[in-house]
Amino acid sequence: MEVTILGTGAPEGLPVLGCDCCTCSYASTHSIERTRFSVHVENDRTG
Numbered sequence: 001m002e003v004t005i006l007g008t009g010a011p012e013g014l015p016v017l018g019c020d021c022c023t024c025s026y027a028s029t030h031s032i033e034r035t036r037f038s039v040h041v042e043n044d045r046t047g
Contacts, residue, residue, distance in 0.1 A: 006038040 015024035015032070026032070 001041065001043040004040040004042075006040055008037055 015027035
């Protein structure tokens with residue numbers, strides 16, 4: 001089995017809409033896109 005981590009963003013994505021915390025403010029002013037956590041799992045049965 002092989003697991004590839006495709007993204008490690010926060011579950012709600014950044015910046016969170018309507019949030020003014022330091023992290024979300026930074027993401028907003030630096031054009032950081034909203035991303036989500038995702039993985040790709042590959043094994044012998046599924047290919």
